[in-house]
Amino acid sequence: MPKKDIKVPNIGExxxxxxxxxxxKKGEEIKKNDPLITIExxxxxxxxxxxxxxxxxSLNVKxxxxxxxxxKILEIQTNENKETKLTKIKDLKKNTNEKQIVTSKxxxxxxxxxxxxxxxxxxxxxxxxxxxxxxxxxxxxDGSERQGRVTESDVKLFVATxxxxxxxxQNKNNETIKxxxxxxxxxxxxxxxxxxxxxxxxxxxVNSWTNIPHxxxxxxxxxxxxxxxxxxxxxxxxxxxxKITPLAFIVKALTASLKKFPNFNSSIDEIEKGKMTIxxxxxxxxxxxxxxxxxxxxxxxxxxxxxxxxxxxxxxLSDKCRNxxxxxxxxxxxxxxxxxxxxxxxxxxxxxINYPEVAILGIGKSEKKQIFFNGKFVTRxxxxxxxxxxxxxxxxxxxxxxxxxxxxxxxxxxxxxxxx
Numbered sequence: 001m002p003k004k005d006i007k008v009p010n011i012g013e014x015x016x017x018x019x020x021x022x023x024x025k026k027g028e029e030i031k032k033n034d035p036l037i038t039i040e041x042x043x044x045x046x047x048x049x050x051x052x053x054x055x056x057x058s059l060n061v062k063x064x065x066x067x068x069x070x071x072k073i074l075e076i077q078t079n080e081n082k083e084t085k086l087t088k089i090k091d092l093k094k095n096t097n098e099k100q101i102v103t104s105k106x107x108x109x110x111x112x113x114x115x116x117x118x119x120x121x122x123x124x125x126x127x128x129x130x131x132x133x134x135x136x137x138x139x140x141x142d143g144s145e146r147q148g149r150v151t152e153s154d155v156k157l158f159v160a161t162x163x164x165x166x167x168x169x170q171n172k173n174n175e176t177i178k179x180x181x182x183x184x185x186x187x188x189x190x191x192x193x194x195x196x197x198x199x200x201x202x203x204x205x206v207n208s209w210t211n212i213p214h215x216x217x218x219x220x221x222x223x224x225x226x227x228x229x230x231x232x233x234x235x236x237x238x239x240x241x242x243k244i245t246p247l248a249f250i251v252k253a254l255t256a257s258l259k260k261f262p263n264f265n266s267s268i269d270e271i272e273k274g275k276m277t278i279x280x281x282x283x284x285x286x287x288x289x290x291x292x293x294x295x296x297x298x299x300x301x302x303x304x305x306x307x308x309x310x311x312x313x314x315x316x317l318s319d320k321c322r323n324x325x326x327x328x329x330x331x332x333x334x335x336x337x338x339x340x341x342x343x344x345x346x347x348x349x350x351x352x353i354n355y356p357e358v359a360i361l362g363i364g365k366s367e368k369k370q371i372f373f374n375g376k377f378v379t380r381x382x383x384x385x386x387x388x389x390x391x392x393x394x395x396x397x398x399x400x401x402x403x404x405x406x407x408x409x410x411x412x413x414x415x416x417x418x419x420x
Contacts, residue, residue, distance in 0.1 A: 002078050003057060006036065006050055008071045016066045017041045021129065022059070024074070029055045036073055037061065038125050047125045054078040123150040131155050157272065197293030208355040213391040216350045216362075217399045221383045221407040222373075223366060246366070247286070247340055248311040253409035254361060255282045255302045258335060261402045263394055265335045267356040271392060285337035285354055286314060288321040289344075295321040296354055298334045341365060347384040358393050361406075362386030383410065 011017075021038035024030060035047040054076035061073055123131070123138055130152055131138040141158045143150040183189045226249055233242040258265045259282070267277045282303040285296045297317040302310060320326040337354040340363035351362035364384030371380050385406070389399050 004052055004054065004076055004078055006052065006073050006076060008048060008067050008069055008073060009051065010069055011039070011046065011048070015068045017068075019061055019063055019065050019067060022061065022063055023047070024056060024059075026056050026059055029053075030076065035128070037067075038129065039067065047128065048073065050076075052076060052078065122148060127152050127155065134159060195292045197290070197295060201293060201295075204355060205352055208353050212353050212355065212358075214350070214353060214388050215391045215396065215399070217387045217389070217396070217403055218348045219385045219387070219403045219407065221385055221410045222371075222380050223383045223410050224381045226410055227366070227381050242308070244307055244311045245314060246342065247314060247338070247363075248307050249410065250338060250340075250361075250363060251284050251286075251299060251302050251310050251314075252307060253406055254284060254336065254338060256409050257402055257406045258282055259303070260405055261398065263398065264359045264389070264402060266358055266393060268358065268390070268393060269356055276393060279335055281335065283334050285334035285357070286317060287337060287339035288318050290322045292322075292324065295326065295331065296334070296337055297321055297326050297330045298332070336360065338363060342383075348386050351386060351388050353388055353390060358390040359402075360388050362388065 017039045019037050020040045023035045023037060030036070030050050031053045032051065033049045034053075036050050037048050039046055039048060056074050057077050058075045059073075060075070061067065061071075067073070122143065127150055128138055131141065131150075134155065136155060136158060138150055138155070141150050141154050142148070144154050145151055223246075227246070230244055230246060230249060231241075233244055234240060235242055262278050265279045265282065267279070268275070269277070281301065283298040283300050284302045285298050288295050288297065297320070299305075299310065299313055299317065305313070317326070317330075334354065334357055336357055337351075337360045339351045339360060341349065342363050342365045345365050347364040349362050349364070351360045353360050362385070364386065366381055366383040368379050369382045370377050371382070373380055385403060387399055387403055387406075394402075
C-alpha cells in the first residue's frame with residue numbers, strides 16, 4: 001500500500017509557529033479534515049486538518065516544535081483498494097449505462113462524506129481544547145451559534161445538564177470497587193443505617209456542589225465592641241444579664257448587608273432562561289447541628305425583629321430541629337444561610353451553598369488576637385468569616401464589598417444599632 005506525507009498547508013500569516021497540541025497518534029486511522037495538530041501564534045490558535053485519509057505510520061513533530069507551510073507533520077499509509085475502486089469508477093464513464101452507475105455510486109459516496117462531515121461540530125480550537133480538557137466529545141454538544149457552532153458556554157451547559165448522569169456512572173464504578181474488596185476483609189466492622197435527615201440532605205448537597213460554581217472569600221471581622229456590648233446587656237426589669245447569642249447579632253448584620261446587596265438575596269432556578277429572582281423578604285437560614293444530621297430552618301422576616309426576639313427564635317428553631325418537630329416548609333424559602341462552627345472550634349472553611357440560594361456565610365470561632373489598631377498593637381476579638389457565593393451571579397469584587405459591609409455592620413459603629 002502506498003504511503004503519503006501530510007504537510008502543513010498554506011496557513012497565511014502563520015510562520016514558525018509553535019505546536020501546542022498533537023491530536024493524533026501513531027497507528028491511528030484518520031479521515032480527511034480530521035484535526036491533526038494545534039498551532040498557536042501571538043494572536044490566535046489554529047487546528048491543522050488532514051488532507052487525506054489512511055493509517056498513521058509515523059509522526060514527524062512533537063509539542064513545542066515550530067512549523068511553517070510545507071513542513072511534514074506525519075506519514076500515512078493510504079488504502080490502495082479504495083484508490084483502485086476510484087480508478088475503475090473513472091474508467092466506467094466511457095458509456096452511458098456505466099455513467100449512471102458512476103453517478104449513483106458518486107452520489108452515495110458524496111452523501112457519506114456529507115454525513116460524516118455533518119457529524120463534526122463547528123468550533124474554534126480554543127473551544128475544542130476546552131472540551132478535551134473536560135473529556136467531552138464536542139460532537140455531542142449542541143451549538144447555540146449560527147449553523148450549530150459550539151461555544152465555551154455550550155460546553156459548560158453540556159457538563160451541567162449531564163451532571164446527574166455522570167454521578168450515576170461514578171456511583172456505579174464505586175459499587176464495583178466495593179464488590180472487589182469487602183470492608184470486613186480487613187477487620188471488624190459494624191453496619192449502621194445512615195440517619196434519614198442525612199440521606200435526604202445528601203441529594204441537595206450533591207446537586208448544589210455539582211451545579212453551582214462555588215468561590216469562597218475568607219475574611220476577618222473585628223467584633224471587640226460588639227462582644228463588649230453583648231456581654232453588658234441586662235434585663236431592665238430584673239437587672240439580670242441577658243443571654244444573647246452572638247449569632248443573633250450576626251443575623252441582624254447579615255440582613256442589613258442583604259438589603260444593600262440584593263444580588264445576595266436572589267435565586268437562579270433556570271440559568272438558561274437568563275432570569276433571576278430577587279427576593280423582597282429576608283428569611284435567614286440557620287444551619288443547626290442535630291443528632292440526626294444538619295438541618296437548616298429559616299428565621300422569617302429577620303429584618304423586622306430585634307436582637308432579643310431573634311435570639312429567642314433561634315433557640316426555638318434549634319429545639320424543634322433536634323426534636324424533629326420542625327415543619328418541612330420551614331426548611332425552604334430562604335434568603336441566605338449562616339452556618340457557624342463558633343461553638344465547636346476552627347476558623348476558615350468552605351461552606352456549600354444551600355440551593356437555590358446563591359450565597360452562604362460560614363462563621364468560625366472568635367479569638368483574641370494582637371493586631372495593629374489606632375497606631376499600636378492591642379488585643380482585639382476577631383471573628384473568621386467564610387463567604388461562599390455562586391460565581392454565575394456574584395463576582396469577586398462584589399463579594400469583597402459585601403464582606404466589607406458585613407464587617408462594618410459587626411463593628412464599633414453599628415453594634416448598638418443592631419440591638420434595635
